[in-house]
Amino acid sequence: MTAYDRLATRFARIATVNEAISMLNWDASVMMPPGGAAARGEQLAVLSGLSHELATASALADDLTEAELSPPADPWAAGNLALMRHRQQQAAALPADLVEAQSRANSACESVWRGARQTSDFAAVRPYLAEVVRLTREASMALGEAFGLTPYDALMDLYQRGIGAADVEPIFTAYEGFLADALPLAEAIQAGRGIPTPLPGPFPIPTQEALCRRLSESAGLDYRHARLDTSAHPFSGGTPTDNRITSRYTEDECFQSLMGVMHETGHAMYEAGLPRAYARQPVGEAAGMAAHESQSLLIELQVCRSDAYLSWLGPQLAASFGGDPSLYATGNLGGLLRRVDRGFIRVEANEVTYPAHVILRFRLERALMAGDLSVDDLPGAWNEGMQSLLGITPPDDRRGCLQDIHWYDGAFGYFPSYTLGAMAAAQIMAAIRRAVPDVDEAMSKGDLSPLLGWVRREIHGRANSLGFNDLMVAATGKPLESADFTAHLTARYLTA
Template sequence: MSAYASLTVQFGRISAMSNAIGILQWDSDTMMPKGAAASRAESLALLRVMQHEMAVDPRLSDWLEAAGGDGTLGTWEQANLREMRRVFTAQTALPADLVEASSKAISTCEMAWRQARADSDFPALLPYLAEVLRLQREAGAAKGEKLGLSPYDALLNDYEPGGRSEKIDALFDDLAAFLPGFTQEALAVQARRPTPAPLAGPFAIEAQRGLGQRMMTALGYDFDRGRLDVSTHPFCGGADHDVRITTRYDEADFSKALMGVIHETGHALYEQGRPAAFMSQPVGQARGMVLHESQSLLMEMQACRSPEFLGFAAPLMREAFGASGPDWEAEALWRRYTRVERGFIRVDADEVTYPAHVILRYRLEKALIADAMPLAELPAAWNAGMQELLGTVPPNDRLGCLQDIHWPSGGWGYFPTYTLGAIAAAQLFDAACRAEPDALPGIARGDFAPLVSWLRTHVHGQGALLDTDELLTRATGRPLDASVFKAHLARRYLAS
């Protein structure tokens, strides 16, 4: 067997293990009875150790050296080899004792965070978070050394290969200058209209589930290769040919589950549309978290908060809940789904204020990783940033710097991908609508095929063949760039 063929076999096995882990993780979050938690954690830990052993198998390094030298590999195979090298470098970059120490620190810190958040007690979290931060810095330094990157960029690189803080700084500084004034303007426009009262529920869960499934089908989700279930925190997970999404139902408000389902369906369409021939290979994976988030936000924010979509969805909503009246007309629903509000909580934010939440976290985590700010000052710096970016300060740390699990759970370098994804979503949706004149009219009649077919070709089916900017340039004519996003916001929120 050639070195390249040996590599594909080994990465195929690693993928088979990922699929097993993915389904067990899904089960833990959706089906598992609570008494099984400890035993499940043991099984998952064992499989993860075994997967890591496969991923750092010393034979890989020989094969990676030998493969591709004879020039017989095609474009995709060459890219696959490049991705294999990238993955191998990432897997072998950290010494085993650092991985173990980090994993332990994270477990402890997550528990401390749950309590500290409930108590709104940052000092109680501080020592645990300091330990996680110290180990993240160390991991960033170790990876950075191998990759020739700063520690922060090395951490970011795990979520967004090729992502660089220099570029993000420019994008975010521009947005940070634009958003406060824009938000004020949007709120002023909005203030000229009456504030809608909440839609009168309750909304039966079965009806919500049916509506969600109807939307998933309209969006092009393939139920032969996935499922919709319930979990406390919605996610898209599962396995290669088994992309499962979850949601959470609130009988008093169906919109959260509905928009959540659409968001996760966006992620799932990316996963279901990855290149079939390379499904279990590194080049067949999603490019990174920026494009992943772009696909969920393209569906949730660009396509499904459009007047076109609500024209299609409004009758289905009325039918699902046996509702009628002026509040249930497409126009009224569209107003409702495009409300802007200055809030404290990132996950509840609308698309106008969301970037401010992200920019705040990005700036803080970059400073903390660079040791340019003492961790103890985080609450004060948080509140100052909220004042600057959103013009509002949370009354306590529970609604402030304690709200997200990302830092306690070691997800440093992840936050910027949310807003970079929103920017990419605007850019891709705009390009799709220009390239496929039937995309928006299709959405208006509940036919997403023209849009999704374009996304399949230009995003999903590309896997990890290109880097994010290259993919965006081929698909939209330019690399990641906030101008389309800003134009989208202006069109949607400043028109009265």
């Protein structure tokens, strides 16, 4: 066995432990009775610790050194080896006790946050968040030192390799400028169009569940390898051959669940589409969280909110929920699903204002990590930021700094991925329209297979063999730019 083959075995083992962690996280959010939380926290901490131990084993480091002396000729294998080194350096930068302490602190904080969010009680979770921030900063400094990055860039690198604050800052600043004009313009155009009529309902939850399942299946999700469940906070988890997606339901309306499920379906199909030949290898994973969001938002925003898809979706909705057929016309559905407003909640935001939510979080988490903002001052800073970006002030922390799970679960540096993903999705959709001219016609029949064929080949099939921008170049002909995104917004929202 060559050193490279031994490494492949070692990394497969690490990935398999991480699969177990992913499944236990899914269970914790979807199935676990509340009394199981403490034990689950320990299980996750111990498995995280073992995963870290495997990655920092001296025998693995020796194999890396040996393999690098005669790197494999095959480009995927060579890329895999480089990623293995990157992973090993990341792990080696972090002491084992810090990794387990982070896992425990994140579990404890997330668990308290669930209650604190409901009662809008930031004070209850503040000490837990302070501990999470303290440990994350410690980790970020260690990682930053190891890679010659700023601490915050080192965290960003964990979620989207190779992308740092300097990459996103000009994009965000430009978007803030765009938004200053675009938002009032979109609102004015929208006002001129009149108010769309809400679907009358009722929206029984079993009917929504059945429709969600059918739509995700017709989009390409294979339920022999997937489950759809309910959780307080929708997410996509599991493994490439066992996708676990979740949604939440309210009887008041149906779009939250439908669009949420289609979003998670995009994530799940990415995982399912990764090449099996490199399963459990670093090069065989998804290309990062911005790439991942590009796939979920491609389905949710580019496809499902397009006129073409809505013209097919309307009759499906009508068959499920009944009532006046004219309400299911594309024009009315588009009015409902592409409504621009200024809201407090990121996950309910429209695609015009969504980047503002991300910009706020990016700035605040960067300040938290730099030590320029204390956890005590977070609620105030949040509210000021919302006022400055969208001209609104959250009435309470539930609709402010308590709304997202990320920080309370130790995820700092993740938020920019959402907006990079939204921009990438627009760029990918533009490329698909060039390559597959009849893609909209297929979408208007509910047929996503031409689109899925393209992303399977151009995105999913390339897995993590390229960096994010190289992947965008290979797939779309250019690195990530905001031009296709703003063109998309202009066509959809800024054209009377």
